Amino acid sequence: xxxxxxxxxxxxxxxxxxxxxxxxxxxxxxxxxxxxxxxxxxxxxxxxxxxxxxxxxxxxxxxxxxxxxxxxxxxxxxxxxxxxxxxxxxxxxxxxxxxxxxxxxxxxxxxxxxxxxxxxxxxxxxxxxxxxxxxxxxxxxxxxxxxxxxxxxxxxxxxxxxxxxxxxxxxxxxxxxxxxxxxxxxxxxxxxxxxxxxxxxxxxxxxxxxxxxxxxxxxxxxxxxxxxxxxxxxxxxxxxxxxxxxxxxxxxxxxxxxxxxxxxxxxxxxxxxxxxxxxxxxxxxxxxxxxxxxxxxxxxxxxxxxxxxxxxxxxxxxxxxxxxxxxxxxxxxxxxxxxxxxxxxxxxxxxxxxxxxxxxxxxxxxxxxxxxxxxxxxxxxxxxxxxxxxxxxxxxxxxxxxxxxxxxxxxxxxxxxxxxxxxxxxxxxxxxxxxxxxxxxxxxxxxxxxxxxxxxxxxxxxxxxxxxxxxxxxxxxxxxxxxxxxxxxxxxxxxxxxxxxxxxxxxxxxxxxxxxxxxxxxxxxxxxxxxxxxxxxxxxxxxxxxxxxxxxxxxxxxxxxxxxxxxxxxxxxxxxxxxxxxxxxxxxxxxxxxxxxxxxxxxxxxxxxx
Amino acid sequence: xxxxxxxxxxxxxxxxxxxxxxxxxxxxxxxxxxxxxxxxxxxxxxxxxxxxxxxxxxxxxxxxxxxxxxxxxxxxxxxxxxxxxxxxxxxxxxxxxxxxxxxxxxxxxxxxxxxxxxxxxxxxxxxxxxxxxxxxxxxxxxxxxxxxxxxxxxxxxxxxxxxxxxxxxxxxxxxxxxxxxxxxxxxxxxxxxxxxxxxxxxxxxxxxxxxxxxxxxxxxxxxxxxxxxxxxxxxxxxxxxxxxxxxxxxxxxxxxxxxxxxxxxxxxxxxxxxxxxxxxxxxxxxxxxxxxxxxxxxxxxxxxxxxxxxxxxxxxxxxxxxxxxxxxxxxxxxxxxxxxxxxxxxxxxxxxxxxxxxxxxxxxxxxxxxxxxx
Ligand SMILES: Nc1ncnc2c1ncn2[C@@H]1O[C@H](COP(=O)(O)OP(=O)(O)OP(=O)(O)O)[C@@H](O)[C@H]1O
Ligand SMILES: [Mg+2]
Numbered sequence: 005x006x007x008x009x010x011x012x013x014x015x016x017x018x019x020x021x022x023x024x025x026x027x028x029x030x031x032x033x034x035x036x037x038x039x040x041x042x043x044x045x046x047x048x049x050x051x052x053x054x055x056x057x058x059x060x061x062x063x064x065x066x067x068x069x070x071x072x073x074x075x076x077x078x079x080x081x082x083x084x085x086x087x088x089x090x091x092x093x094x095x096x097x098x099x100x101x102x103x104x105x106x107x108x109x110x111x112x113x114x115x116x117x118x119x120x121x122x123x124x125x126x127x128x129x130x131x132x133x134x135x136x137x138x139x140x141x142x143x144x145x146x147x148x149x150x151x152x153x154x155x156x157x158x159x160x161x162x163x164x165x166x167x168x169x170x171x172x173x174x175x176x177x178x179x180x181x182x183x184x185x186x187x188x189x190x191x192x193x194x195x196x197x198x199x200x201x202x203x204x205x206x207x208x209x210x211x212x213x214x215x216x217x218x219x220x221x222x223x224x225x226x227x228x229x230x231x232x233x234x235x236x237x238x239x240x241x242x243x244x245x246x247x248x249x250x251x252x253x254x255x256x257x258x259x260x261x262x263x264x265x266x267x268x269x270x271x272x273x274x275x276x277x278x279x280x281x282x283x284x285x286x287x288x289x290x291x292x293x294x295x296x297x298x299x300x301x302x303x304x305x306x307x308x309x310x311x312x313x314x315x316x317x318x319x320x321x322x323x324x325x326x327x328x329x330x331x332x333x334x335x336x337x338x339x340x341x342x343x344x345x346x347x348x349x350x351x352x353x354x355x356x357x358x359x360x361x362x363x364x365x366x367x368x369x370x371x372x373x374x375x376x377x378x379x380x381x382x383x384x385x386x387x388x389x390x391x392x393x394x395x396x397x398x399x400x401x402x403x404x405x406x407x408x409x410x411x412x413x414x415x416x417x418x419x420x421x422x423x424x425x426x427x428x429x430x431x432x433x434x435x436x437x438x439x440x441x442x443x444x445x446x447x448x449x450x451x452x453x454x455x456x457x458x459x460x461x462x463x464x465x466x467x468x469x470x471x472x473x474x475x476x477x478x479x480x481x482x483x484x485x486x487x488x489x490x491x492x493x494x495x496x497x498x499x500x501x502x503x504x505x506x507x508x509x510x511x512x513x514x515x516x517x518x519x520x521x522x523x524x525x526x527x528x529x530x531x532x533x534x535x536x537x538x539x540x541x542x543x544x545x546x547x548x549x550x551x552x553x554x555x556x557x558x559x560x561x562x563x564x565x566x567x568x569x570x571x572x573x574x575x576x577x578x579x580x581x582x583x584x585x586x587x588x589x590x591x592x593x594x595x596x597x598x599x600x601x602x603x604x605x606x607x608x609x610x611x612x613x614x
Numbered sequence: 615x616x617x618x619x620x621x622x623x624x625x626x627x628x629x630x631x632x633x634x635x636x637x638x639x640x641x642x643x644x645x646x647x648x649x650x651x652x653x654x655x656x657x658x659x660x661x662x663x664x665x666x667x668x669x670x671x672x673x674x675x676x677x678x679x680x681x682x683x684x685x686x687x688x689x690x691x692x693x694x695x696x697x698x699x700x701x702x703x704x705x706x707x708x709x710x711x712x713x714x715x716x717x718x719x720x721x722x723x724x725x726x727x728x729x730x731x732x733x734x735x736x737x738x739x740x741x742x743x744x745x746x747x748x749x750x751x752x753x754x755x756x757x758x759x760x761x762x763x764x765x766x767x768x769x770x771x772x773x774x775x776x777x778x779x780x781x782x783x784x785x786x787x788x789x790x791x792x793x794x795x796x797x798x799x800x801x802x803x804x805x806x807x808x809x810x811x812x813x814x815x816x817x818x819x820x821x822x823x824x825x826x827x828x829x830x831x832x833x834x835x836x837x838x839x840x841x842x843x844x845x846x847x848x849x850x851x852x853x854x855x856x857x858x859x860x861x862x863x864x865x866x867x868x869x870x871x872x873x874x875x876x877x878x879x880x881x882x883x884x885x886x887x888x889x890x891x892x893x894x895x896x897x898x899x900x901x902x903x904x905x906x907x908x909x910x911x912x913x914x915x916x917x918x919x920x921x922x923x924x925x926x927x928x929x930x931x932x933x934x935x936x937x938x939x940x941x942x943x944x945x946x947x948x949x950x951x952x953x954x955x956x957x958x959x960x961x962x963x964x965x966x967x968x969x970x971x972x973x974x975x976x977x978x979x980x981x982x983x984x985x986x987x988x
Binding site: 022030034435513532 | 628666667668670686687688689690691693694695696697698699700701703705707708709710711720721724725768769772
């Protein structure tokens with residue numbers, strides 16, 4: 005029964021070279037690591053290189069500045085740092101926009117807390133009317149592109165500071181003051197309405213999962229409701245609130261569209277628009293400094309957030325038996341509370357959408373007579389306008405822009421989705437840890453880079469041909485590449501978490517059964533991950549359709565997508581047509597999000613930050 | 615079927631400072647039903663995964679037949695998909711997106727078995743395991759026991775020469791467990807499959823195995839037939855780990871009356887009594903007599919007092935205090951005694967297990983005491 009033991013060599017410790025050979029063999033046995041290296045090279049090229057190049061631009065003499073600075077193009081220099089932070093124009097480039105950015109962001113955080121906190125509580129812990137409906141309805145602002153609201157705002161409040169079609173108030177004979185029409189005030193309001201859903205979702209989730217025994221024990225000890233709120237709920241919710249605040253801050257840093265629409269007329273610059281301007285005026289070095297500053301602030305915010313989240317894990321309070329669905333009785337406050345929720349819904353969704361919709365079916369603003377209504381901007385022919393002679397739905401340009409959007413955003417979303425899953429696979433499975441770390445970080449990097457800066461980097465990198473890569477400016481390829489890279493943070497995070505949940509056993513079982521790598525991917529991994537793959541494609545698609553800043557920099561008329569097309573229409577003062585296009589984008593984004601939620605059986609809360 | 619041989623195998627997981635398995639020597643012969651038995655965390659799963667190729671070795675060598683399949687020194691590694699083994703996971707690891715039928719015939723499709731034969735073999739194995747009525751369901755729609763049978767069917771369908779099973783019965787209720795044990799035994803007999811079976815349940819190991827390898831701390835403590843393991847535990851760990859209620863151990867250096875009594879009894883029968891550090895007596899080897907006249911001549915005897923009688927359904931555990939130590943004994947005859955009664959405890963010389971200061975069995979003592987040879 006027993007077989008002769010193959011005598012082991014007395015001291016068979018493998019030598020160093022043997023160990024290395026063995027290790028190589030194990031690492032390279034499976035395509036996982038090889039595929040990982042290919043993906044890593046792709047991302048080094050698509051993400052790292054552009055980011056590095058824009059940062060390097062900040063400390064290198066740029067074309068056209070050589071004489072002024074003294075030195076050759078490409079030499080190291082501190083000129084741009086000095087110019088951006090210390091020179092007389094620094095106020096214009098950096099300090100002014102910084103002040104504006106911070107005050108807008110802080111204002112938006114405060115205001116969204118004022119709106120979001122009561123709503124989160126009403127939705128999760130009270131018997132307010134129509135809670136379920138509001139729970140979805142109040143999230144809608146986040147599904148729509150933020151600059152949609154900016155356009156709605158101008159439609160209502162535009163004054164004569166700018167030409168073109170009048171705002172409704174102006175048309176009714178009331179000229180709104182500049183501070184109301186443009187700049188800080190409307191930008192803050194719009195951003196806070198747009199990001200209030202963050203608070204509603206994050207805080208609402210926290211409140212819902214909170215152990216109600218904690219409240220009960222306080223109540224038994226004689227605490228009043230107010231005391232419970234301040235002494236029990238608030239401290240427990242602090243991490244969630246803090247986290248929401250930092251997320252909003254990071255988002256506001258990169259928001260370009262709203263300020264682009266509402267800040268320009270009064271020269272109200274935030275860092276993102278200042279960056280756009282400096283790129284527009286070919287001040288590449290200054291742009292590098294600005295992009296670096298925005299990135300640095302974003303990184304700091306996220307580091308703080310990560311720290312807070314880690315600290316918060318120390319006292320886990322969620323998901324125990326006591327976390328039942330107990331609702332406070334609002335009694336006589338039930339109707340006012342519902343009214344408050346309805347009011348917020350009306351100003352954050354109803355009014356903007358209605359305004360935009362009405363504006364597309366009226367000849368003259370704010371004239372509510374029957375003969376002023378028309379469908380001709382949608383489906384008319386032989387319009388009197390100079391260029392747009394048909395309704396938007398009949399305009400070939402619109403359809404070609406729509407087709408471009410589908411094509412470009414679609415292919416970017418599909419590649420991001422697949423790359424995301426692949427990154428997830430490699431990160432979770434490769435035995436080579438440095439590769440996994442590199443992939444995780446490099447795919448997250450675009451999250452910290454404002455779209456404008458990213459686009460600028462692409463422009464400078466790919467405008468001319470580099471070795472085997474031809475000049476890509478004006479092609480759809482550059483848009484697809486940039487968009488794919490830009491969506492990788494969400495796609496790779498989705499892929500990693502999906503792969504973590506899968507565990508390795510189903511795959512190992514197939515492996516023992518004799519399935520090689522390709523077969524396992526095809527028959528086991530991808531089919532099991534079908535659902536998350538669909539989400540991984542759909543979410544980047546929605547976010548790409550809403551996206552503005554990348555396209556503003558990289559699209560040319562022949563590669564117009566819906567967003568840039570609507571901006572062009574605004575520039576030509578075809579307000580009705582522009583608003584119609586914006587409505588189409590908003591509709592696609594909204595229904596796409598609903599579809600994604602339906603498919604994944606989740607709500608947006610988990611995909612937040614996306 | 616080839617022999618599986620592990621020699622001087624060590625496994626250290628990356629990032630871990632201790633070895634999960636160290637200097638492991640193990641041969642599994644063709645047609646054997648080998649049980650790896652040991653407490654939780656002793657490295658059983660790790661050993662199985664190394665055989666399957668799901669973990670690589672940190673040192674040592676693994677052969678299947680004449681072929682070295684994993685060796686750091688030779689930089690050889692044959693991937694799991696080429697080892698042609700069957701493995702049933704502790705957690706089953708069924709593919710959630712495939713029906714029971716597709717789970718079962720996956721391996722056959724992979725091997726491009728002709729359709730008619732594939733269907734026949736799938737049907738056969740599903741019928742044998744009683745899962746053919748669930749063929750169109752998905753794994754999430756089955757109970758734990760049914761899933762476990764699917765996991766087994768999936769591996770049996772390709773009739774691998776070697777079947778590795780990682781605690782496959784641990785999630786089943788007592789009845790199903792019995793049924794599945796019988797099923798495994800039948801499969802082993804019918805197909806001549808070599809089976810390596812991991813468990814921490816000694817009864818499971820005793821009833822199923824042709825060979826048991828007892829593991830602790832990543833090292834094989836003893837390898838032998840179930841009888842060997844129970845009757846001739848090689849060291850203190852094996853003696854203590856196998857058997858329930860556990861073996862009675864008497865420390866010979868503890869200065870208790872019972873230690874002295876045993877020492878004087880052994881003196882003369884054994885020439886190196888001084889080397890005995892530990893004596894073990896299985897509970898069923900102790901016999902109690904109320905009348906000193908009945909005590910057999912040559913046996914060890916000692917006055918004892920009953921401390922308690924615990925019925926365990928059809929058998930009884932009796933606690934007795936003898937020579938300053940509490941001992942357990944078992945009996946299948948309803949005891950007429952009760953707590954406080956005086957008795958004489960009797961032990962046959964062959965029932966003594968003697969261990970030296972290193973906790974190793976004193977083999978030379980076995981012959982002297984008339985222990986049957988191994
Ligand atoms: N992937 C891993 N990484 C690091 N350490 C591990 C890993 N898997 C197991 N270990 C450690 O190796 C040792 C042996 O683990 P193993 O899973 O082989 O035990 P086991 O005998 O199967 O236990 P059980 O009966 O609980 O299943 C344990 O100490 C365990 O903590
Ligand atoms: Mg185990």
